[in-house]
Amino acid sequence: xxxxxxxxxxxxxxxxxxxxxxxxxxxxxxxxxxxxxxxxxxxxxxxxxxxxxxxxxxxxxxxxxxxxxxxxxxxxxxxxxxxxxxxxxxxxxxxxxxxxxxxxxxxxxxxxxxxxxxxxxxxxxxxxxxxxxxxxxxxxxxxxxxxxxxxxxxxxxxxxxxxxxxxxxxxxxxxxxxxxxxxxxxxxxxxxxxxxxxxxxxxxxxxxxxxxxxxxxxxxxxxxxxxxxxxxxxxxxxxxxxxxxxxxxxxxxxxxxxxxxxxxxxxxxxxxxxxxxxxxxxxxxxxxxxxxxxxxxxxxxxxxxxxxxxxxxxxxxxxxxxxxxxxxxxxxxxxxxxxxxxxxxxxxx
Ligand SMILES: Nc1ncnc2c1ncn2[C@@H]1O[C@H](COP(=O)(O)OP(=O)(O)OP(=O)(O)O)[C@@H](O)[C@H]1O
Numbered sequence: 001x002x003x004x005x006x007x008x009x010x011x012x013x014x015x016x017x018x019x020x021x022x023x024x025x026x027x028x029x030x031x032x033x034x035x036x037x038x039x040x041x042x043x044x045x046x047x048x049x050x051x052x053x054x055x056x057x058x059x060x061x062x063x064x065x066x067x068x069x070x071x072x073x074x075x076x077x078x079x080x081x082x083x084x085x086x087x088x089x090x091x092x093x094x095x096x097x098x099x100x101x102x103x104x105x106x107x108x109x110x111x112x113x114x115x116x117x118x119x120x121x122x123x124x125x126x127x128x129x130x131x132x133x134x135x136x137x138x139x140x141x142x143x144x145x146x147x148x149x150x151x152x153x154x155x156x157x158x159x160x161x162x163x164x165x166x167x168x169x170x171x172x173x174x175x176x177x178x179x180x181x182x183x184x185x186x187x188x189x190x191x192x193x194x195x196x197x198x199x200x201x202x203x204x205x206x207x208x209x210x211x212x213x214x215x216x217x218x219x220x221x222x223x224x225x226x227x228x229x230x231x232x233x234x235x236x237x238x239x240x241x242x243x244x245x246x247x248x249x250x251x252x253x254x255x256x257x258x259x260x261x262x263x264x265x266x267x268x269x270x271x272x273x274x275x276x277x278x279x280x281x282x283x284x285x286x287x288x289x290x291x292x293x294x295x296x297x298x299x300x301x302x303x304x305x306x307x308x309x310x311x312x313x314x315x316x317x318x319x320x321x322x323x324x325x326x327x328x329x330x331x332x333x334x335x336x337x338x339x340x341x342x343x344x345x346x347x348x349x
Contacts, residue, residue, distance in 0.1 A: 003072065004033035005167055005199035006057055011066035013052050026052040028223045030066070034216070039193050039200040041214035041231070043207060043246060049223045050203035054169050057201065058090045059083045071166055088116060091160030095172040097152040099144040105155050106131065106140045112162040130158040134188060150181035157188060161196075168192070170202035174209060186213050207250040211235070211311055219243045232312050236281040237341060244343075253277070253305050253318040255345060263346035272349040273302065273322040276332070279341040280308070280317035289338050290321065297334060299327045322348070 011030040014023040027049045034040045044050050055061040056068045059075045068075045073086050099108050109127045118126070131140050134154040144152055153173060160168055170189070174182040190213045193200050204210065210217045210231055218228035219242055226240040238244045248254055255263065259275060267274070278290070290301045302322035309316055323331050325347055332342045 002036050004069075005036045005038075005071060006032075006034035006201060007067075007069040008032040008053070008056070009067040009069065011053075011056065011063045011068060013049075013056070013061060014064045025223055027063075030225055032218055032225055032228060034199065034201050036199055037193070037197050038215045039190070039202070039213050040216040040218070041210040042201070042203045042218050042220055043205065043210055044203075044220035044242075045205060048220045050205075050220060051171060053220065054171055054201065054203050057167065057169055058087050058092060088163045089165050090167045090169060091163070091165035092169040092171065093153065093156040093160050093173045095175045097144070097149075097156045099152060099155055099159075101144050104141050104143055105136055105147070108144070108155050109158045109162055112159060116163055126162065130161055133161070133192075134158045148181070149177050150185055153177065153181075153185050154188065157185075157192070161192070161198075165198070167199045167201065170200060172204060173202065175204070175206070182209075183212070189213060207246040211250050211309075215312060219246065230312075232281070232314055232316070235311055235316060236279060253307050253320055255320055256304055259304055259322075259348060262348045264348070265346060267325040267347040268349055270326055272325040272347045274325045274328045274347055275304065275345045276321055276323055276328075277343045277345055278319045278321055278335060279343075280315070280319070281341075282314060282339075289335055289340055290319070292338075293331055293334055297327075297330065299323065299331050299334075320345070 008030045011027055012025065013027040014025050016023050030053065042050050042053060052061055056063060056075065057070055059078060062076045070086060071089055073082065075086055078086055100111070103111070106127050109130050110123050113123050113126060131137055134157055136151060136154050139147060139151060147155070174185050177185060186209065189200060192198055202209070214231050216229065217231045217234050218225050219240060220226070221242045227234060227238070227243050234243060235247060238247055255275060263275060293299050294301055304320045304322055306319035307317065335342050
């Protein structure tokens with residue numbers, strides 16, 4: 001196994017509070033390896049600790065205990081001089097772009113090169129290359145106020161790439177953008193990842209971003225990582241309730257309103273219908289298992305909602321079905337024996 005690009009080793013971050021209120025524990029006991037060359041997403045709700053985690057990678061925050069190792073350097077223990085060197089290897093993009101209003105697109109992109117004391121004669125060619133990569137050649141002399149949100153983020157990306165970093169951090173980079181622009185910016189990040197082999201670590205509160213570009217994901221809740229792994233396996237077998245609730249929005253499958261209003265925790269009588277979420281992955285995604293459940297076992301299946309999509313080029317499907325509660329155990333066993341996952345959401349009737 002290659003060395004991880006970033007390794008959080010038993011990291012805790014406390015913010016001391018005045019008086020007797022006790023410390024705020026923003027992160028606790030974090031162990032996480034971010035693979036080289038991968039796009040890894042950290043997903044969590046507001047206040048979960050995402051920004052704190054991300055800011056440790058370029059030394060904007062230091063751990064209260066534990067280590068953050070980036071490209072082999074211990075960031076928390078780095079002196080100011082070595083921190084400057086580490087930061088040249090770590091670019092960052094932001095939700096609100098953080099561009100200088102008084103500088104043109106080209107001048108914004110040149111800024112990190114000037115700060116890094118790059119030979120001034122070489123800067124225009126490097127800036128031209130970066131502008132072309134992000135598709136802003138026609139806008140090179142414009143000011144940020146004359147750009148759309150998507151174009152501003154492209155400038156942010158070009159600026160972050162200027163010093164040829166090995167790691168790119170993204171702090172909710174698409175949260176201020178509309179869905180179409182979000183998709184285009186994510187595609188740009190994905191092509192940069194593939195073509196430059198750059199490791200990307202992004203934070204988001206949208207599972208759609210994880211689905212679209214992250215090969216790996218970690219779910220963070222109240223300062224702890226509750227689940228982490230390859231996106232596809234986390235999506236197929238979410239082990240934590242928080243992951244499942246994030247997933248509901250992205251698989252495009254939710255219990256229809258007319259059913260949701262009637263759902264109960266237990267069946268009222270033998271005629272009740274169990275509402276079950278069935279998840280399909282890999283080759284099973286295309287197997288007609290539900291049809292076989294009906295044909296081979298005589299169990300009637302009532303399809304309430306469903307969608308099949310691709311995650312990391314692999315098929316992933318999710319269906320919500322009604323099954324007779326009296327045949328529930330047997331039906332679940334049949335489906336699970338054939339590689340499908342099932343989860344009972346409740347009962348109607
Ligand atoms: N400088 C600070 N002083 C005290 N508490 C802080 C400080 N910075 C962050 N916190 C607290 O640490 C916790 C994690 O904050 P953090 O900003 O990392 O969360 P987040 O997941 O990025 O949230 P959001 O999505 O809203 O940006 C929160 O409870 C926050 O209030």
